[in-house]
Amino acid sequence: MSTPMGRNVIALEWLQFGLGRLVAAAAEEGLTIHLLTGERSEYAHELAELDSPHLVVHDVNTHDVAKVITTIRAIGDVAGLLNTTDTWSLVSLEVRAQLGLAGPDPACIRLVRNKALLRRRLYEHGLSRADGSPLADTDDAADVAARVGLPLIVKDSAGTGSEHVWLARTPDELTAALDEARRVALRGHLIAEPYFLGPLYSVETLTWEGRTRVLGVSSRILSAPPVFREEALAFPVALPPAVAADAEQWIEQVLKCVEYTEGFAHTEFILTDDGFEVVEINPRLGGGLVGEEISQTLDINLYATFLDLVLRRRPALMDAPLTPSRGAAHARLYAPRTGIFVGCQGQELLSGHPGGPVLRPALPAGTAVRTIAHQDGCVAVLFATGATSELALQNVLSAAGEIHVRMEGDDRG
Known part of the structure; x- marks a missing residue:
């Protein structure tokens, strides 16, 4: 080429x-x-x-x-x-x-960006045990529960960043979720799908000419339901060898099913007692500091791969050794409430802390924080390393405890 x-x-x-x-x-x-x-x-x-x-x-x-x-x-x-x-x-x-x-491929990108169509495709190809359902304005809680079953998730078919996601375990919760969902501005349309129980992970992959290489798996810490706010992430997870092999084979099948032919993919999945269940396929590199984590753990500049892709040449990363030299993690720091973000205190306490934590601003001081329910309320991201991803995660969570997010009015009596 x-x-x-x-x-x-x-x-x-x-x-x-x-x-x-x-x-x-x-x-x-x-x-x-x-x-x-x-x-x-x-x-x-x-x-x-x-x-x-x-x-x-x-x-x-x-x-x-x-x-x-x-x-x-x-x-x-x-x-x-x-x-x-x-x-x-x-x-x-x-x-x-x-x-x-x-x-x-435009058809592939449109498919994975439509969560209803994606769920249907996976279900039809035996890669999910449950189908989803688009929601009509006339659907009430009984209609939706009968089609999908409880518990379930109501969400925006084109959502991103954990925004516009509602968990309903009971008919009353579903009625409330539908009422709230129909009052907000969506990027797509409302859908409902089963709520899969289990921890959330993401598999980071690179695909070229239809061949996929797994770069590693990221763990995820979320806030307690019903709010699915991302709190922290670590890379690479040391899965048991048999589980890692199954995950690699599974993601190759998933990406072939949606005809994914090139580029990074960040596929979020639940590890259930019955196997892997896709939450969503993002046709991109993972957000936050995932790219930095991969770069530091594999001792590469991952972003050089973007230039290989845009210049239409086989990415060097498809053939490079993938032996992690360490683990890495990041924690998102959120505003404690809505209002004007003033800044972060305590950075001087990070000096000498294990893992070499580094604070990276996400919002400039003076920004109005309008929500703390999802990632838009994140004001900074803290990064740290460790000998393993578990140690990196412990390092970054410990360091996050030293940082205080200040809001306008904090000093008032």
Whole structure:
């Protein structure tokens, strides 16, 4: 396959972290990253540390396909477009189509971004023991419970970041969940699916020309139901050899079932007594500091793989050794309540703490925090390492206890 000749790479928004590693990889290739963003402050923490001719930031409404295309055409000499977010995955498909840029299979991306269609596909291929159900405006709790069974989850078919997810164990809880769900603005439409009991993990994979390589499995700590807020994550989980082999075979079947042909995938799953159950397939690298965790544990710059993908060459990571030298973990720090975020105290206490914890801001001081029910309420992310992922997780949770999130009004009597 020939390599594109353009020296400019478009990043249509980005994950909250990892931009610095991407720019470092681009500098080695003689490429320039052009970050198109509608909210520059999302990257303030990384942009403050980046001073490179290999990064240009363009302020543009990234939800407006026409404006994105106009911006890209003005840049010119483009090798391709990268997208690492759920929110802009469908926008990126339209932009690539209009500009004739290569990328993942559009049909696959649309399938995995529609949780109702995904659940149906997995069920039909024997990869889930239960189907889901789209919800009509006329459906009441009795209708939904009869189709899906209790307990169940009501959620946005195109949701992301644990937003708009409701657990219902009883008919009354289901009635309340439906009432609340129908009052919020959704990215997609409402669906209901079974509530699978068990711990949540995610398998991080890279696929090229239909061949998938498992990079490792991440553990997950969530807040207590009914709120599914991500609290912490560690990589790589040391699964028993037989379970690890089963997981690798299973994820290959899952990704083939949805005709996943290229790119990173972050597949969340429940490890139940009856086997693996997909929660969702995200056609991207995992969020938070997953990319940093993989980079540090495998002693690589994972973000160089994005350039292999955009330049249409076999990623080096498909053949590189995958022997972890350590474990890594991150913990999300949330505002204790809604209001104006002032800052974090206690960073001086991290010096000398096991695991070398590092605090990374997620929101600039002065930001109004409007929810603490999901990841939008995260104000900072704490990263730490350890000899194993379990030790890394203990290190980061211990260090998180030293940090105090301050809100406007905290000093008032």
